[in-house]
Amino acid sequence: MHLGDAGLLLLAGVAAGVVGSTAGLASLVSYPALLLVGLPPVTANVTNTVALIGSSIGSVAGSRPELTGLGGLVLRRLPVALLGGAVGAVALLASPPGSFERVVPALVALASVLLLLSPWLRRLGGPAGSPSRAVDGGPFVPLGVLLCCVYGGYFGAAAGVMILALLLSRTDRSLPVSNALKNVLLGAANATAAVLFAATTQVAWAAVPPLLLGCVVGGRIGPVVVRRLPPPLVRWVVGLAGLVLAARLARG
Numbered sequence: 001m002h003l004g005d006a007g008l009l010l011l012a013g014v015a016a017g018v019v020g021s022t023a024g025l026a027s028l029v030s031y032p033a034l035l036l037v038g039l040p041p042v043t044a045n046v047t048n049t050v051a052l053i054g055s056s057i058g059s060v061a062g063s064r065p066e067l068t069g070l071g072g073l074v075l076r077r078l079p080v081a082l083l084g085g086a087v088g089a090v091a092l093l094a095s096p097p098g099s100f101e102r103v104v105p106a107l108v109a110l111a112s113v114l115l116l117l118s119p120w121l122r123r124l125g126g127p128a129g130s131p132s133r134a135v136d137g138g139p140f141v142p143l144g145v146l147l148c149c150v151y152g153g154y155f156g157a158a159a160g161v162m163i164l165a166l167l168l169s170r171t172d173r174s175l176p177v178s179n180a181l182k183n184v185l186l187g188a189a190n191a192t193a194a195v196l197f198a199a200t201t202q203v204a205w206a207a208v209p210p211l212l213l214g215c216v217v218g219g220r221i222g223p224v225v226v227r228r229l230p231p232p233l234v235r236w237v238v239g240l241a242g243l244v245l246a247a248r249l250a251r252g
Contacts, residue, residue, distance in 0.1 A: 030051065065227075
């Protein structure tokens with residue numbers, strides 16, 4: 001790999017880490033960067049999944065204040081996220097190329113709209129503390145996390161938006177805490193998929209170190225950004241960015 005390509009991937013990784021840890025939209029930056037340095041789409045997809053482990057490492061490290069006291073909840077949700085990531089990766093390896101990408105723009109757009117509407121959905125779900133909106137999300141959330149992580153293991157673009165929209169609409173957690181939980185769950189799903197990809201398909205390993213290193217740095221910065229910005233601003237920026245990504249994916 002040329003030095004210029006490595007530099008581009010390093011910078012893209014920093015941007016992807018920030019965007020991923022704040023919004024779950026890391027692939028908005030990292031996937032096109034891998035295409036730009038000449039990787040074919042499928043190889044870029046699996047290489048992106050492996051490199052984004054760095055974003056998870058950085059974002060979880062940066063989210064420790066928000067995760068304090070949530071060890072039990074995280075342990076209950078992790079098996080669901082790991083299973084979802086594994087199922088999604090196996091589905092990608094077993095399916096014809098391009099079979100799922102046709103519906104990805106619609107899924108990304110739906111997730112973005114749900115995130116933008118999350119305050120209204122919260123009110124629709126009932127008052128704080130009600131059985132329909134328990135603080136840990138109630139029985140609906142594990143199923144939603146599973147489906148989001150299956151999608152994350154398969155393709156991944158805006159999987160974090162989906163999880164964040166789910167947690168904000170169905171739980172009483174604040175945006176920074178919901179974002180921290182999203183980082184852990186999506187990181188677990190992504191790591192599972194990355195291990196399966198590394199063991200069974202072609203990864204462009206030369207592209208991984210600069211992108212992964214940049215993701216670690218950017219992922220560490222992201223939670224600090226979320227902590228300092230007003231939640232409505234973060235929600236609107238993330239939601240609108242998701243709609244932009246959906247439009248880009250629809251155009252191919």
